Amino acid sequence: xxxxxxxxxxxxxxxxxxxxxxxxxxxxxxxxxxxxxxxxxxxxxxxxxxxxxxxxxxxxxxxxxxxxxxxxxxxxxxxxxxxxxxxxxxxxxxxxxxxxxxxxxxxxxxxxxxxxxxxxxxxxxxxxxxxxxxxxxxxxxxxxxxxxxxxxxxxxxxxxxxxxxx
Amino acid sequence: xxxxxxxxxxxxxxxxxxxxxxxxxxxxxxxxxxxxxxxxxxxxxxxxxxxxxxxxxxxxxxxxxxxxxxxxxxxxxxxxxxxxxxxxxxxxxxxxxxxxxxxxxxxxxxxxxxxxxxxxxxxxxxxxxxxxxxxxxxxxxxxxxxxxxxxxxxxxxxxxxxxxxxxxxxxxxxxxxxxxxxxxxxxxxxxxxxxxxxxxxxxxxxxxxxxxxxxxxxxxxxxxxxxxxxxxxxxxxxxxxxxxxxxxxxxxxxxxxxxxxxxxxxxxxxxxxxxxxxxxxxxxxxxx
Numbered sequence: 001x002x003x004x005x006x007x008x009x010x011x012x013x014x015x016x017x018x019x020x021x022x023x024x025x026x027x028x029x030x031x032x033x034x035x036x037x038x039x040x041x042x043x044x045x046x047x048x049x050x051x052x053x054x055x056x057x058x059x060x061x062x063x064x065x066x067x068x069x070x071x072x073x074x075x076x077x078x079x080x081x082x083x084x085x086x087x088x089x090x091x092x093x094x095x096x097x098x099x100x101x102x103x104x105x106x107x108x109x110x111x112x113x114x115x116x117x118x119x120x121x122x123x124x125x126x127x128x129x130x131x132x133x134x135x136x137x138x139x140x141x142x143x144x145x146x147x148x149x150x151x152x153x154x155x156x157x158x159x160x161x162x163x164x165x166x
Numbered sequence: 167x168x169x170x171x172x173x174x175x176x177x178x179x180x181x182x183x184x185x186x187x188x189x190x191x192x193x194x195x196x197x198x199x200x201x202x203x204x205x206x207x208x209x210x211x212x213x214x215x216x217x218x219x220x221x222x223x224x225x226x227x228x229x230x231x232x233x234x235x236x237x238x239x240x241x242x243x244x245x246x247x248x249x250x251x252x253x254x255x256x257x258x259x260x261x262x263x264x265x266x267x268x269x270x271x272x273x274x275x276x277x278x279x280x281x282x283x284x285x286x287x288x289x290x291x292x293x294x295x296x297x298x299x300x301x302x303x304x305x306x307x308x309x310x311x312x313x314x315x316x317x318x319x320x321x322x323x324x325x326x327x328x329x330x331x332x333x334x335x336x337x338x339x340x341x342x343x344x345x346x347x348x349x350x351x352x353x354x355x356x357x358x359x360x361x362x363x364x365x366x367x368x369x370x371x372x373x374x375x376x377x378x379x380x381x382x383x384x385x386x387x388x389x390x391x392x393x394x395x396x397x398x399x400x401x402x403x404x405x406x407x408x409x410x411x412x413x414x415x416x417x418x419x420x421x422x423x424x425x426x427x428x429x430x431x432x433x434x435x436x437x438x439x440x441x442x443x444x445x446x447x448x449x450x451x452x453x454x
Contacts, residue, residue, distance in 0.1 A: 005174060022174030022217065025208075044167040045205035052271055058245070059271040064204040068174050069197070069221055112271065133357050134269025 007071040011036065012080030020067045027051045027062035030077055038078040038107050042136070049135035052108035053077050059115045078107035081114055081163075090114060090163060093152035094145070101139030108135050113149050114163045121157055125150065169207035176219040183223055183332065184307040190216045191329040197221070198241060198280035201272050226334070227277075231256055235301070235337040240279025245270065247278055256340040259298060259347035259367055263290040266349070269357045279333045282318075285325050288359040288385040292319055294349065296382035296390035297365035298338045305334040319389035344369050344377070348448035350441050351384075354428075360385045361429045362437040364417075366445040368400065376400045381413070381442060386423040386434055393417040396442060405450060414443040 004019040011034060018033055027044075030036045030053070042048035044063045051062040054076040081088060087095070090113050100106045109132065116123060116131040123131070128149045137145060156163065177183045187194060195214035197203060198221075206212035220226065220241055227241040229250050236256040238247060247253050248264040267273055267281070267290055281291040282302065295302065296315040304311050304327060313326065320326050327333065341347070351363030363384040369377040379400035381393040399413035423434035 003173070021171070023169045023171055025168070028168075045208050046201060046272065049269075049271065055274075058274040060275050061201075061271060063208065064200050064275070066174070066200075066204075066217075068176070069200075069219055071176075130265075130356075131270055133355075134271045 005068045005071070007068055009067070009070055009072070010074045012075070012077060018067075022066060022068050024067045025063055026053070026065040026067050026070055026075070029067035030062060030075070033067075036077050036079055040104055040107050042104065047136070048105070049108040049112065050105050052111045052135065054111060054115060057115075057118075059112055076111070076114075078110050081110055088163065089155045089159070089161065090117070090149075090152040093148040093155065097144045097148035097151060099140060099145040099148035100137075105135060105137045105139075109137070109145060113152065116149070117153055117156060117163050121153060121162065123149075123153060167208045167210075169204070170210055170213045172207075172214055173216045174219065175216065176222045178222055178224075180223055180226065180305070180334075181307075183218060183220065184305060184330075186216075186218050187330045187332060188307040190218075194218050194329075196283070196332055198283075199243065199276040200280075201268065201276040202280070202284045202286065220332075229253060231340065232337070234340055236340055237335055237337050238278050239335050240277065240283075240333045242278045244273035244276045244278060244281070248273060257294075257298070257338045258341055259349055259365060260291075260294050260338065262347065263294045263349040263363075263365065266290050266351055266353075266360070266363070272357075278336065282336060283325060283327060283333045285319050285323050285389060286359070287322050287388055288361075288363070290349065290351070290360070290363055290365075290384065292390040293363055293365040293382040293384045295336060295338070296392060297347075297367045297380045299380060300339065301337040302333060303335045303337065304331050306331040310334070315390065316392070321388040324388075342369075344371055346370050346449040346451070348445040350445045350448060352437055352441060362386055362423075362434055362441055364438070364441040364445040365390075366442070366449050368405075368446070368449050370405065370450065374404050376403060376405050376409075379413075381417060381445075383417065383421060383438055383442075386421045386438055391421055393420055393442070395420045400446070405446070410443055410446045413446060414439040417442040 040050040042050035046064045193215040197219045226239040254261045302313045346368040351360035367380045379397045381396045395416035396413040418435040418439035425431045
């Protein structure tokens with residue numbers, strides 16, 4: 001029973017091959033197998049959004065996916081959003097608008113914001129609220145996050161950039 | 167919170183899925199988007215011995231118009247349906263209901279068929295299929311059968327699907343020039359399960375007479391609840407304020423909602439009346 005399964009997953013541009021137990025969640029694969037501890041686990045049942053990653057460019061809860069399911073997929077984690085370790089406009093806006101305090105939820109928010117702004121460079125406030133409705137933050141009260149996202153969007157537009165994903 | 171051990175199979179064809187279901191029956195669970203099943207597994211409320219992943223099966227995630235119906239494969243992602251022009255044009259009621267499901271990230275993975283087969287009593291899609299009286303196409307190794315929503319949703323989180331069967335597709339009637347729709351719901355926070363939700367499908371002629379009405383509610387019973395008295399209040403009559411209010415009161419009287427930690431039975435009845443009224447007015451384009 002429960003034979004291990006060989007998988008091949010591209011994470012932040014690097015191909016990884018492993019054998020995994022079927023019940024290994026993608027979040028635990030990223031954290032424990034690959035050491036990518038930027039992906040945080042909050043609730044482990046799909047409510048808090050801290051573990052959000054991109055699967056082939058679309059956001060997903062990595063606590064609700066088995067690593068075996070994403071064999072062959074391209075995953076982007078929060079680590080994949082920086083460029084050579086350097087913060088990008090969305091990071092800068094979060095920093096400057098005090099859009100985080102303890103930081104636990106921040107990886108999930110950053111990933112969700114990257115998806116939003118890659119898809120919709122000029123979101124309305126209502127669209128930002130809707131896009132981030134699945135991410136919980138217990139520190140900021142969300143207002144600073146909202147301000148950061150709208151500012152990041154205008155910075156990206158002004159510089160002609162789209163949030164790049166690896 | 168980690169799931170218990172299970173065996174994992176990822177068939178590459180529908181025939182193989184059905185063969186595996188015939189082989190494992192009750193021991194197996196089908197994995198579609200996993201947005202309800204995996205939380206239940208993480209909390210060990212569900213402990214399937216075998217997980218049959220539908221993610222690699224081809225041709226079960228199409229959206230296509232077929233004569234008078236719009237056909238959605240069971241594996242159509244909710245987000246894909248939400249963004250489909252065909253869905254918006256042919257089944258506006260479905261298009262209206264989809265954004266109420268969870269959050270965008272949940273809808274990226276969650277599937278149309280998964281939500282229907284999971285049959286949560288507060289879920290939106292069962293009400294949509296009930297209000298449109300769509301056809302649910304069920305497949306097994308023995309063949310296909312077509313099930314009406316009234317015979318598909320059996321109870322809380324329970325359908326009449328047999329252990330060796332899977333929901334293959336749902337067929338919804340395409341909107342006509344005289345159809346009018348609305349989906350409304352109330353929840354404490356956007357994305358939460360609805361305390362009450364209402365799907366309304368009307369056929370209204372040029373003289374404002376409602377030729378046919380279907381009203382389905384969620385959150386007020388073990389599955390989608392048909393408000394047949396409310397439908398009778400509307401059908402065959404010129405739609406006016408008193409008629410709309412009569413339909414809303416009928417709906418609140420004929421349902422039998424339970425009290426739970428989220429809301430009392432009485433509150434759900436009042437909410438149902440208010441939402442049926444809102445839904446009918448919205449369906450008529452705010453003219454009443």
